[in-house]
Amino acid sequence: MSKYLFSIKTFFVLAIILLCSMQTMAQKKYTEKDLAALKQTLMQTVAGKSKDVQVMVDQIFSFAELGFQEVETSKYITSVLTKNGFTVENGIANIPTAWMAKWGSGSPVIALGSDVDCIPKASQKPGVAYKAPIVEGAPGHGEGHNSGQAVIIYAAIAMKELMEREKLPGTILIWPGIAEELVGTKAWYVRDGYFKDVDACIFTHVSGDFNSSYGDNGGNGLVSVRFDFEGEAAHAAGQPWRAKSALDAVELMNVGWNFKREHLKPTNRSHYVIVDGGDQPNVVPSKASVWYYFRERTYEDIKMNYESGIKIAEGAAMMTNTKMTHQMLGTAWPGHFNKPLAEAMYANIKKVGMPTWDEKDIALAKGVQALVEAPKKDQQGNPIDGLNSTIDTLKGSVAFSWGGGSDDIADISWNLPTIVLRFPANIPGTKGHHWADAIAMATPIAHKGSLVGAEATAMTLLDLFTKPSLVVDAKKYFKEVQTKETQYIPFITKNDPPAIHLNKEIQGAYRSQLEKFYYDPSKFGTYLEQLGVTYPTIKKP
């Protein structure tokens, strides 16, 4: 009996010793000097992956896929992740092109995300400072979302190598901003629990600047809603009095909303496209649809405008004796980002510094700025002239904003500590959502900008995996500052499906033509080489 007791005792003592040693391993302490040396190593590892970064940036550029149709993009990226030891769950949140990739184990759990979709009618040859579509009318990367995955993936792979060597515990997740232009997925990922056990999230987005920020970024949130009207067809000349025009309802709704504009706050941004206006003039349209983005600065104001939109649509249906239904297609909250994480990222941005631009990069930038008649100064009053060579200051919450764009990363940022790294892979002074924004996106400007982005991301990962206090501080800011008075209330319900049908027809119409131009890195050093573009080409020959 006593012998038996002794062995139990020995077992517990041994177990405690083992647990304690595991604990010390997990809490391996690094001095600032150790960390500085590790960061140096990490930066060199990422720099050694510059070829991989270029290939990924060019490859995704060549796929040119719109939101929810990122089929080739998704296949390609997940295969790179799998080859590098990540386990991939495909089709998350019932979105076929979405995934969640995972490597490592234990805490902290750090998620890295970036968008992948492109812009309609933005097909453009890179490196050419005049309109030269690869495929006329086709989608193209006129936002630069082809660059962000290389930033996070090669940062993660470099960090993974270091974690293996240093035996650091922790989990890295990599996920895509599918259909960001439709703000169509991130609120769904949150709703379906994919960020439930994540400690912090680093999101990256292409920019002309190299920075991060915290607090209220001054952007708008939105709801994206399609209104469908159904009436009755009739011969438009023979017996128009027997028709109920769905198109009339769409037009009356637009008139109603445009009168409403006078009584909206100046921070409102709302816009619409008529996605179905009927088939031909001699048939009174029995079906018609209009698609609205209602944007505002706060949850309350977005909700108010959304409700007004529905009321006006009901009014239009009543006037035309048609039936109206509406469907939520996308949503984004107004953005708010984490201060301790942004400070950590900014310190690393300063260590990395801006890329070294050469004469060719600057010549292309100036050519594009002349082409788009870029303003002389940006909204902060900084000059726009070629490429940025200095790093902006770290900015906190805006005191006031007239409103602006949106990104559904905000839905993640209201659920866990999140920041956005803006990396300098595009030319300042462009219009956004335009073919000219694609010009730099498969050139050395995008390659160099993505590489420095990856370096800063890798170093911030190192901070998160080696300094437990950073995660603690990030959570404290999230709890005690960010969400002290504001509670996240999603605009989507439990039942709203993701709008995965969007863009199917447009992408389908161009896919076979675009396929001929997919980048083949086994044959060509760069996509510029494959397309036979002399970098840069400023004037039309």
Ligand SMILES: [Zn+2]
């Ligand atoms: Zn974007």
